[in-house]
Amino acid sequence: MASLLENIRRANRPPFHAMSPQDARRSYDAAAEILELPRAALARVERLRLPVADGTPLPARLYANSHDTLPALLYLHGGGFTIGSLETHDSLCRQIALRSGAAVIALDYRLAPEHRFPIAVDDAWAAMRWLGEHGAMLGLDPARLAV
Structure with missing residues (x-):
């Protein structure tokens, strides 16, 4: 971790x-690529x-290390609702699925500032509701959902 922080400091980016x-x-995307974190193989x-x-279909990705019915975690990537994506957090989501059993x-x-508050929060709430109502179709246990 110390070497990572030193590399960030030396990069001298704003x-x-x-x-x-x-x-x-x-x-942020470039930094995520430089890290080259391992991508765990999952089932x-x-x-x-x-x-x-509002009817917009948003991209999402399901990670699971089993085909069994599993508890589910709705993961909202970091970035202050302004930066970050499925790709920047792919390795982390794989590790959470691998290590948690969920x-x-x-x-x-949707990211700000193009999509003003509370759109990202509304997106998360709508996704959580959808998972509660339809998650069983994906092999998820709708009684065991977390954010």
């Missing part, structure tokens, strides 16, 4: 809050599209 959202996203990695309140459903919620 902090995300000092960049435009587009530049911050590019910088299931499936692309999904989850409908949200299925992980990562939602690619």
Whole structure:
């Protein structure tokens, strides 16, 4: 961890809050690629599209290390609702699924500032409701959902 923090310091990049959202996203994406984290092999990695309140189908990804009925975690990637994506958090979601025994459903919620508050929160709430109502179709236990 110390070497990672030193590499970040040496890169001498401006902090995300000092960049435009587009530049911050590019910088964050590039940093995620540089880390080259291992991608755990899982029994299931499936692309999904989850409908949200206004009818927009949002990309999501299901990670599970079993085909059994599993508890589920709705994962909302980091980035302050402005940066981050399914790709930047793919390795982490795989590790959570592998180590927890739960299925992980990562939602690619809509980002600010293009989508103003509370759209990202509404996206998350709609995805959670959808998983509660339809998660069994994906092999999830709708009685055991977490965010």
